[in-house]
Amino acid sequence: MDGMIANWLAGTPTMAAPLLLAALGLIINERAGVLNLGAEGLMMVGALAGVMATFHAGDPWAGVAAALAASALVSLVFGLLAVVLRANQVITGLTVVAFGAGLTGLFGPPYSQAAIPSFRPLDLGLLAEIPYVGRALFGQDVLFYLGLLVTAAVWWTLHRTRLGLCLRAVGESPQAADAAGVDVQAMRIGAVTVGGMLCGLAGADVSLAASQTWVEGMTGGRGWIAVALVIFARWSPWRALLGALLFGSIEALIPRIQATGTNAPTFLLKMLPYLATLAVLVVTALARRPGQTAPQALALPYLREDRRD
Amino acid sequence: MMALALSSRRHVTRLQSTGALLGGVLFGLAISLALLLAQGIAITAVFAEFVGFVFLSDAGLASVAVEATPLVLAGLAGAVALKVRFWNIGIEGQLWLGAIGATGVALYDAGPEGMRLALMAAAAMAAGAAWIAIPALLRIRLGVNEIIATLLLNYVAFLLVQHLVFGAWKDPQQNFPYTAGFDAPVEQLARLGWGKTHAGLLIALAAVALVWLLTERSRLGAYMRAVGASPEVARATGVPVLLTVVAAVALSGALAGLAGFSVAAGEEHRLTQHLGLGYGFSGILIAFLGRFRALGVLVAGVLVAGLYVAGKSLQQFYQLPAALIELIQAIILFSVVGADFFARYRIHRG
Numbered sequence: 001m002d003g004m005i006a007n008w009l010a011g012t013p014t015m016a017a018p019l020l021l022a023a024l025g026l027i028i029n030e031r032a033g034v035l036n037l038g039a040e041g042l043m044m045v046g047a048l049a050g051v052m053a054t055f056h057a058g059d060p061w062a063g064v065a066a067a068l069a070a071s072a073l074v075s076l077v078f079g080l081l082a083v084v085l086r087a088n089q090v091i092t093g094l095t096v097v098a099f100g101a102g103l104t105g106l107f108g109p110p111y112s113q114a115a116i117p118s119f120r121p122l123d124l125g126l127l128a129e130i131p132y133v134g135r136a137l138f139g140q141d142v143l144f145y146l147g148l149l150v151t152a153a154v155w156w157t158l159h160r161t162r163l164g165l166c167l168r169a170v171g172e173s174p175q176a177a178d179a180a181g182v183d184v185q186a187m188r189i190g191a192v193t194v195g196g197m198l199c200g201l202a203g204a205d206v207s208l209a210a211s212q213t214w215v216e217g218m219t220g221g222r223g224w225i226a227v228a229l230v231i232f233a234r235w236s237p238w239r240a241l242l243g244a245l246l247f248g249s250i251e252a253l254i255p256r257i258q259a260t261g262t263n264a265p266t267f268l269l270k271m272l273p274y275l276a277t278l279a280v281l282v283v284t285a286l287a288r289r290p291g292q293t294a295p296q297a298l299a300l301p302y303l304r305e306d307r308r309d
Numbered sequence: 310m311m312a313l314a315l316s317s318r319r320h321v322t323r324l325q326s327t328g329a330l331l332g333g334v335l336f337g338l339a340i341s342l343a344l345l346l347a348q349g350i351a352i353t354a355v356f357a358e359f360v361g362f363v364f365l366s367d368a369g370l371a372s373v374a375v376e377a378t379p380l381v382l383a384g385l386a387g388a389v390a391l392k393v394r395f396w397n398i399g400i401e402g403q404l405w406l407g408a409i410g411a412t413g414v415a416l417y418d419a420g421p422e423g424m425r426l427a428l429m430a431a432a433a434m435a436a437g438a439a440w441i442a443i444p445a446l447l448r449i450r451l452g453v454n455e456i457i458a459t460l461l462l463n464y465v466a467f468l469l470v471q472h473l474v475f476g477a478w479k480d481p482q483q484n485f486p487y488t489a490g491f492d493a494p495v496e497q498l499a500r501l502g503w504g505k506t507h508a509g510l511l512i513a514l515a516a517v518a519l520v521w522l523l524t525e526r527s528r529l530g531a532y533m534r535a536v537g538a539s540p541e542v543a544r545a546t547g548v549p550v551l552l553t554v555v556a557a558v559a560l561s562g563a564l565a566g567l568a569g570f571s572v573a574a575g576e577e578h579r580l581t582q583h584l585g586l587g588y589g590f591s592g593i594l595i596a597f598l599g600r601f602r603a604l605g606v607l608v609a610g611v612l613v614a615g616l617y618v619a620g621k622s623l624q625q626f627y628q629l630p631a632a633l634i635e636l637i638q639a640i641i642l643f644s645v646v647g648a649d650f651f652a653r654y655r656i657h658r659g
Binding site: 037077080081085086087088090091092094095096097098099102103104105106108109220221224225227228231265267268270271274275277278281282285286288303304 | 454
């Protein structure tokens with residue numbers, strides 16, 4: 001029992017990290033008033049780009065760089081359509097998912113199950129031998145710790161800098177932000193790009209740290225779970241960390257249950273993360289209190305109406 | 310540098326809207342063509358497949374009709390829900406549930422043989438409607454976002470099918486993850502004698518007619534338009550908003566379930582592991598290309614079916630992955646939503 005709980009806790013951060021990174025990326029998007037449902041597609045692109053570059057360069061950090069670059073490119077397509085051309089953000093985001101699935105399905109097969117150097121859990125010696133929580137806290141891969149840093153950085157930027165203030169203003173009231181001299185469109189394109197890159201990094205985390213190879217469809221709906229996670233987190237980076245750990249612990253539970261040798265039906269077990277996400281959405285809706293709603297201008301394109309006729 | 314400014318057009322004419330749609334489709338097709346050429350396919354081969362085989366040969370047209378059958382149903386499912394501002398991203402899940410419902414009736418030989426197909430269709434529609442009832446209820450009662458809820462249920466439905474075809478419903482005679490075959494002829498949709506087309510095609514055409522009647526010629530359709538334009542105004546003018554949304558959403562789920570019935574009883578003749586994959590996004594694409602109207606969905610469904618057929622033969626002859634079809638659909642939809650900009654806004658000197 002001792003071993004099982006320690007294993008479960010130790011497995012949780014690996015599962016939580018991609019959800020956290022993607023949710024942070026989406027928080028940046030949504031705080032600027034852009035609903036980006038393409039997280040799943042951006043994660044797929046990041047996951048494959050990461051494996052491709054790592055396979056050829058022999059270094060997982062090259063994979064991280066490639067994942068960031070590839071997801072930035074796809075995000076710019078999304079930004080061009082959703083921000084510059086004011087296309088419906090829901091349909092454009094969905095199309096990003098199909099685009100990511102199509103793109104990775106086309107270029108992925110040669111890298112399927114490829115053996116690549118990957119991010120391994122760090123070995124911090126004695127610290128990792130603390131009972132129960134040792135490996136969970138001190139024996140994770142570097143991308144998880146990076147995720148913690150990014151959480152702090154996103155919170156700091158959003159709530160303690162002028163840039164963050166402008167970004168949130170653009171998401172709450174683009175008219176007022178525009179009148180105050182903030183370039184709404186540039187702000188949104190920036191948020192879409194940086195946020196999308198975090199989604200790509202989340203994908204690279206799945207392929208380079210969690211699975212250590214490429215398998216088609218490997219992101220398995222984590223991008224969508226991240227979309228739900230943002231609602232649960234009420235657009236706050238710290239609550240996103242909490243939620244990611246919660247969802248990650250549910251995902252990490254599945255292999256532990258299977259390892260106990262009980263004859264639990266595999267496919268029904270695999271439903272757990274999706275059903276849990278749905279349940280959390282319901283609980284979040286039930287517990288809704290005033291003042292914790294989405295950014296006011298979320299999913300609304302901005303147009304400065306300077307009609308002269 | 311000359312500054313440009315934008316203003317939205319107060320009234321978008323049908324010519325502007327159709328022009329943007331056609332321009333968007335053509336631009337998307339041009340990019341897709343470049344992609345195919347980059348994959349090393351000769352331009353003559355592309356035209357031979359896409360135009361020659363698909364739309365100018367009898368065998369090709371028959372294959373298009375087969376593919377179009379569930380696609381049109383899925384497109385209608387997307388369109389009727391979107392008409393009342395309900396994003397049904399769960400078409401694929403409802404389609405899976407429809408296939409499960411139809412398969413259940415077939416495997417357990419429920420009801421008299423003469424009624425079997427009708428029962429299968431009814432079970433499929435009921436299962437599809439029941440599956441969408443969950444996110445519909447959650448949104449209406451609690452305000453849970455239906456986009457995420459319908460989408461999450463796709464994964465659950467897919468895993469449920471895997472659970473069945475690897476478990477209780479697995480064909481005992483075979484070592485593959487699918488159910489036993491449906492009995493011919495009482496559990497299979499009759500072939501129409503044109504390629505592999507089956508009676509599902511007639512069902513899909515009837516569904517187009519029914520949705521057209523409902524949305525363009527009935528009171529429900531008028532209510533749906535009112536709710537789609539503005540739920541607040543609709544409520545203020547006495548439209549039963551809740552009832553209208555429930556009716557449209559249930560119809561959407563039932564249509565998606567019917568698509569699952571059509572694939573299972575008309576094409577595969579059993580429940581298989583991959584039968585529903587890809588229909589969700591295609592349904593949304595077709596609804597969009599068809600401008601959420603019944604006849605538009607029919608036309609768009611046939612065009613996307615052409616893409617499926619051409620894609621499948623390119624897959625066979627050039628070993629291109631099936632994902633290429635999805636990629637091309639995404640490129641076309643990107644292009645169409647982008648092109649809409651030029652219909653909706655006017656660019657002038659600032």
